[in-house]
Every structure is written in structure tokens, then in C-alpha cells.
Amino acid sequence: MRASQTVDPAGSPTTANSITIDELELKFPNGFVGLKSTKLHVTGGQFCTLLGPSGSGKTTLLRALAGLIAPTRGRILIGDTDVTALPVQARNIGFVFQNYALFPHMNVAENIAYPLKLHNWSAADREARVKEILDLIELPRAGEHTVGQLSGGQQQRVAIGRALAYRPSLLLLDEPMGALDRRLRQQLGADLRELQQRTGITAVYVTHDQEEAFILSDKIAVMSQGEILQYSTPSDLYSRPRSRFVARFLGEANLIDVQSMQDNTALTAYGPVSLSSQTAERGKATSPALLVRPEDILFNPGRTADAALAQPLKVKICRTLFLGSRCLVTVLAPDDSEILVECNKSDVPKAGDDVSITWDRAATVLLDS
Numbered sequence: 001m002r003a004s005q006t007v008d009p010a011g012s013p014t015t016a017n018s019i020t021i022d023e024l025e026l027k028f029p030n031g032f033v034g035l036k037s038t039k040l041h042v043t044g045g046q047f048c049t050l051l052g053p054s055g056s057g058k059t060t061l062l063r064a065l066a067g068l069i070a071p072t073r074g075r076i077l078i079g080d081t082d083v084t085a086l087p088v089q090a091r092n093i094g095f096v097f098q099n100y101a102l103f104p105h106m107n108v109a110e111n112i113a114y115p116l117k118l119h120n121w122s123a124a125d126r127e128a129r130v131k132e133i134l135d136l137i138e139l140p141r142a143g144e145h146t147v148g149q150l151s152g153g154q155q156q157r158v159a160i161g162r163a164l165a166y167r168p169s170l171l172l173l174d175e176p177m178g179a180l181d182r183r184l185r186q187q188l189g190a191d192l193r194e195l196q197q198r199t200g201i202t203a204v205y206v207t208h209d210q211e212e213a214f215i216l217s218d219k220i221a222v223m224s225q226g227e228i229l230q231y232s233t234p235s236d237l238y239s240r241p242r243s244r245f246v247a248r249f250l251g252e253a254n255l256i257d258v259q260s261m262q263d264n265t266a267l268t269a270y271g272p273v274s275l276s277s278q279t280a281e282r283g284k285a286t287s288p289a290l291l292v293r294p295e296d297i298l299f300n301p302g303r304t305a306d307a308a309l310a311q312p313l314k315v316k317i318c319r320t321l322f323l324g325s326r327c328l329v330t331v332l333a334p335d336d337s338e339i340l341v342e343c344n345k346s347d348v349p350k351a352g353d354d355v356s357i358t359w360d361r362a363a364t365v366l367l368d369s
């Protein structure tokens with residue numbers, strides 16, 4: 001693969017490195033398998049997020065990439081170089097952790113210069129690079145500040161700047177915004193994305209927050225129990241998940257078990273659901289299910305040729321959750337299962353009302369597992 005050429009505005013041109021993880025397996029000394037055979041390719045210059053619940057193996061994969069723990073099997077390539085056997089220092093990676101405290105006894109400039117000092121940069125080169133980094137993280141006048149004078153978000157910007165100072169070939173971030181409140185996370189997230197795009201560095205970011213992953217990423221690897229279940233763009237993962245797990249993890253999901261398939265029709269507890277022929281073609285899985293997102297369900301629909309259900313389903317309104325810009329309504333289906341429907345806050349039905357629902361054929365996703 002050809003490496004993409006980008007320019008670090010705070011320095012010389014850098015070559016964005018790709019990452020290839022090939023059949024990587026990692027067993028801890030106690031026998032626990034932290035990573036099952038894992039494959040992943042991150043294009044140079046892209047922002048890739050490892051997304052999954054706590055304990056799914058995100059940090060383990062990131063630490064293996066950094067060289068902090070050794071895999072039992074498989075290979076890691078940065079660009080064309082096999083780094084599997086290389087020690088941490090030889091991999092040239094910038095690392096930012098959730099609680100990666102800056103050195104409190106050093107000021108901001110000294111913190112950023114620290115890795116450069118370790119690499120024997122001259123005092124003049126260090127000074128010039130620190131100035132570039134301070135500009136890059138938009139704290140141009142904070143060099144002389146003590147760490148304690150900075151907000152939590154500013155401290156993490158300095159930590160990111162410090163990680164970038166030595167011009168690493170990769171930037172790895174493990175829940176770097178976990179300790180910050182929601183507003184700060186959004187701001188720092190936007191800053192981080194901008195910084196990554198401006199420097200063109202390849203980034204791998206760990207989070208359990210689906211919204212954060214959507215905002216930041218070119219691609220997301222959804223992890224569960226030491227495995228990558230699906231790897232794709234945010235919009236593709238949301239609209240075409242392959243499994244119940246991914247469908248649920250990426251947003252509100254109505255999952256409907258499929259009893260059997262007949263041509264372009266899935267037989268379910270709600271009656272026959274007709275699928276687009278493209279969708280039905282994939283229905284050869286052992287335990288398929290249908291996914292319908294709440295925003296795709298319509299209340300009291302008029303007749304449409306594209307409806308997934310032959311007859312609208314009669315349901316009763318259970319309760320409504322007000323979410324600010326929208327409402328999430330829970331309705332009870334004839335088989336007593338609950339269905340989530342998103343609606344506009346101006347036309348929210350009342351609890352106890354009888355209504356009917358349907359959705360478009362094109363909005364039905366067939367899941368393999």
C-alpha cells in the first residue's frame with residue numbers, strides 16, 4: 001500500500017503510516033485470552049476508533065500495538081515494517097492515556113520538551129518544536145504556565161501535544177477524555193479531530209462512547225470479548241450492522257427474531273415482513289433477526305406501496321421519554337413485546353392511546369447473528 005503524503009504544518013512533511021494487524025492473538029500469563037485472532041487494517045492518515053464495552057479488549061489491542069504487551073501469535077505492521085518483535089521505544093509511537101498526568105513539577109513547555117530531551121534534541125531545536133506544538137494545540141502563550149493553572153481539557157491538549165512532539169508515526173489514545181465532562185469532551189473531541197487532520201497522523205482511539213466514536217472516526221472497529229465484530233465507517237455500521245450486538249451498541253434498536261424466511265419475506269411474531277430483494281439475499285444465517293431503528297417507524301401510516309408490513313401493526317402507547325430535540329416512545333405490540341418509536345416532540349401520542357405503526361421495506365436490516 002502506498003503511504004499517503006501529508007504535511008505537518010508545525011514541521012516537515014510526514015508520511016502517514018498504515019497499520020496492519022494480522023491474525024493477532026494474545027493470551028495473558030493466567031491463561032485468559034485477551035485477543036482472539038484479530039485482523040485490522042488502518043489506512044495511513046485515518047482516524048480509527050476501537051469501540052466496545054468495558055472489558056472487550058480495547059486497551060489490550062492498543063497496548064499490543066504500542067509494544068507494551070507481546071502477542072502470542074500474529075503480526076503487527078506499521079507501514080511495511082513488521083514491528084511485532086520491536087520494543088516500545090523503537091516503534092516511534094505517541095501515547096495518550098485517560099489519566100496520563102503531566103509532570104506536575106514541570107511547566108507546560110518543559111512537559112512538551114521532555115520526550116525531545118530523552119531523544120537528545122538540542123536546546124534550540126527543543127525550543128522551536130515546543131513553540132510549534134503550543135501553536136498546534138492552540139495554547140500559544142501557555143508555555144510558562146504550571147500544570148495546575150490549566151483546566152482538565154487544556155491539560156489533555158498538552159498531553160496530546162507532548163505525544164506529537166517527537167513526530168511519532170502513530171498516535172494512540174486510550175479514553176483520553178474519560179475524566180472530562182460532556183461539554184469539554186465535545187470541545188476537545190473537535191480539537192483532536194482537527195489536530196489529527198492537520199497533522200495527517202494515523203490515530204487509533206479507544207472509547208466505550210458510541211457518540212464520541214461517531215464524531216471522531218473515519219472508521220470504527222466494534223469490539224466484544226476480545227474480538228473485532230465489525231469494522232467500517234460510522235454510517236455503514238449504523239445503517240448496516242451485521243449482528244444484534246453491533247446494532248444495539250450503536251444506537252436504539254428494535255430487534256425482531258426471524259422464525260423463517262420465504263423468498264423476500266421474513267416470518268416474525270409481527271407477521272410477514274417483506275424485505276428488499278437485496279436484503280433478503282443475505283438471509284442464510286442460522287439465527288437471523290431484523291433491525292428497525294426507532295426513527296424509521298411511522299405512526300398511523302397512510303397506505304404506501306413500500307411498507308414492510310402488509311397490515312400496519314396495532315400497538316398501544318406505553319410511555320414517552322423526552323430527549324430535548326426528539327421523543328422516544330415505547331409502544332406495546334400485540335405479542336406484548338416493546339417497540340421504540342422516535343417522534344417529533346410536537347406530535348407525541350398519549351400513554352394508553354391505540355395507534356398503528358409500520359415502516360418502509362428499505363428501512364429493514366437483516367442481521368446474521
Ligand SMILES: Nc1ncnc2c1ncn2[C@@H]1O[C@H](COP(=O)(O)OP(=O)(O)O)[C@@H](O)[C@H]1O
Pocket residue numbers: 028029030032034052053054055056057058059060061
Ligand atoms: N494482565 C492481565 N491478565 C489477565 N487478564 C487481563 C489482563 N489485562 C486485562 N485482562 C483482561 O482482559 C480483558 C480485556 O481488558 P481490556 O483490554 O483492559 O478491556 P477494555 O479496555 O476494553 O475495557 C478484561 O477481561 C481484563 O480483565
Ligand SMILES: [Mg+2]
Pocket residue numbers: 058059060
Ligand atoms: Mg480500557
